[in-house]
Amino acid sequence: MRKRLLFLCIFLTLSLVCYKFYQHHYKNTKRPDVSVAGFVDMADGLGRHSVEIIETLKKKFDVHFQNTRDTFYKDVPKNLHKTLKRRNRPQGKVVIYEDTIMEPEASLIKTFSKTYEKQVRIAYTMFESSRLSPVFVERLHKYFDAVVVPDPYNVKVYKDSGVTLPIFVIPLGLNLDPFFDAKLKEKPNSPFVFANFSSCENRKNSPLLVQAFANAFGNRKDVTLLINARRGFDTEISAVKKVIEDEKLTNVTFNINKVSKDVYVENFKSIDCYVSLSKGEGFSIQPREAMALGVPCIVSDNTAQSTICNSHLVKSVASEIIDSPVYELFVESDFGSNFNVDLVEATNALLDVYQNYEKYLSLSKMAREWCSKYRYENLERLYFTLVKPKHLVFGTEDSITENKITTTSKELIEKYKSIYPKLKITCEHTTY
Numbered sequence: 001m002r003k004r005l006l007f008l009c010i011f012l013t014l015s016l017v018c019y020k021f022y023q024h025h026y027k028n029t030k031r032p033d034v035s036v037a038g039f040v041d042m043a044d045g046l047g048r049h050s051v052e053i054i055e056t057l058k059k060k061f062d063v064h065f066q067n068t069r070d071t072f073y074k075d076v077p078k079n080l081h082k083t084l085k086r087r088n089r090p091q092g093k094v095v096i097y098e099d100t101i102m103e104p105e106a107s108l109i110k111t112f113s114k115t116y117e118k119q120v121r122i123a124y125t126m127f128e129s130s131r132l133s134p135v136f137v138e139r140l141h142k143y144f145d146a147v148v149v150p151d152p153y154n155v156k157v158y159k160d161s162g163v164t165l166p167i168f169v170i171p172l173g174l175n176l177d178p179f180f181d182a183k184l185k186e187k188p189n190s191p192f193v194f195a196n197f198s199s200c201e202n203r204k205n206s207p208l209l210v211q212a213f214a215n216a217f218g219n220r221k222d223v224t225l226l227i228n229a230r231r232g233f234d235t236e237i238s239a240v241k242k243v244i245e246d247e248k249l250t251n252v253t254f255n256i257n258k259v260s261k262d263v264y265v266e267n268f269k270s271i272d273c274y275v276s277l278s279k280g281e282g283f284s285i286q287p288r289e290a291m292a293l294g295v296p297c298i299v300s301d302n303t304a305q306s307t308i309c310n311s312h313l314v315k316s317v318a319s320e321i322i323d324s325p326v327y328e329l330f331v332e333s334d335f336g337s338n339f340n341v342d343l344v345e346a347t348n349a350l351l352d353v354y355q356n357y358e359k360y361l362s363l364s365k366m367a368r369e370w371c372s373k374y375r376y377e378n379l380e381r382l383y384f385t386l387v388k389p390k391h392l393v394f395g396t397e398d399s400i401t402e403n404k405i406t407t408t409s410k411e412l413i414e415k416y417k418s419i420y421p422k423l424k425i426t427c428e429h430t431t432y
């Protein structure tokens with residue numbers, strides 16, 4: 001009996017030692033398949049993407065998170081907390097950087113403080129004007145092997161700005177489940193509600209939206225405008241308030257308020273038309289979220305928002321007035337052009353949707369179907385290929401499919417080959 005008890009104690013002790021050793025090895029030695037470097041804030045478009053791409057990649061890969069800013073756990077799925085908190089692991093074989101390249105360079109320096117000979121570094125990035133700053137371009141070349149952008153508009157901007165790295169297009173994956181789970185919009189509210197839920201900054205064009213609303217409807221009680229910005233800058237907030245005061249509008253609600261995920265979705269459900277008169281977008285999430293609910297949209301036809309306008313499922317507003325970009329957080333001003341809308345055309349667009357609401361509401365089912373392609377389950381294989389392609393092709397373009405990466409870059413092929421020695425490689429050229 002004593003021998004059995006002694007054997008059991010020894011066995012349990014050895015098991016515990018082995019388990020602790022494995023934990024230490026896993027945490028401090030074993031390199032993950034992929035590291036996602038970024039920040040977490042579910043109330044922010046960019047802060048949300050880090051979480052959602054981790055949730056997608058975890059279906060197939062060992063994922064490590066490396067924070068570039070403070071992490072906020074509100075509304076983050078509980079099953080991801082462990083991954084988000086286990087940060088002291090080695091960096092992954094592939095790194096996908098999700099933060100803005102124009103953040104202080106300290107974030108990039110910290111992220112890539114250790115050098116790994118066998119690693120692929122990818123910047124998932126976008127921009128809202130016609131030109132990247134030289135600082136932006138320099139940092140891409142200094143820290144990354146490849147660039148992924150969410151909309152074809154960005155490819156030309158990046159190339160024209162001097163980016164010579166391979167550039168791939170993978171649309172921004174969106175968690176649209178709460179929107180698809182809701183019933184499609186069927187009828188207007190009383191009073192009728194126009195809305196915008198973007199941040200209150202210069203390029204979002206909130207003062208012009210308020211002025212267009214005032215010109216279209218004055219102070220009517222049966223039509224309202226709701227602006228609930230997740231954040232704002234003092235100059236732009238003051239500009240919005242001034243229009244409201246000058247026009248003596250009591251049918252406009254203007255808040256700067258970061259809301260929970262549930263409230264955010266409920267806000268969309270409560271409106272009749274989402275309006276984005278932005279001067280520039282790198283992708284544009286919120287019109288797609290509105291479309292997923294079948295809520296009619298008014299969208300300025302510029303930059304990456306042109307993709308939405310080209311669906312012919314929204315009210316498109318011409319956006320051809322050249323404007324100088326204003327980025328409140330960046331001192332540098334060499335960002336090319338933004339594109340504004342004419343106030344009269346914006347006013348007419350609001351009136352058109354209001355007066356012909358049934359016509360626009362009839363597009364709701366097609367709008368939902370169109371934006372379904374941006375759901376993660378319809379894009380996840382592209383993200384999987386980015387981490388571990390089944391096939392590499394040395395070719396005449398840079399593109400990505402569910403199985404292979406085609407690239408003009410020998411350097412990128414060698415990088416992938418260094419982490420996946422058995423990877424299939426073919427060549428469209430006569431030599432490689």
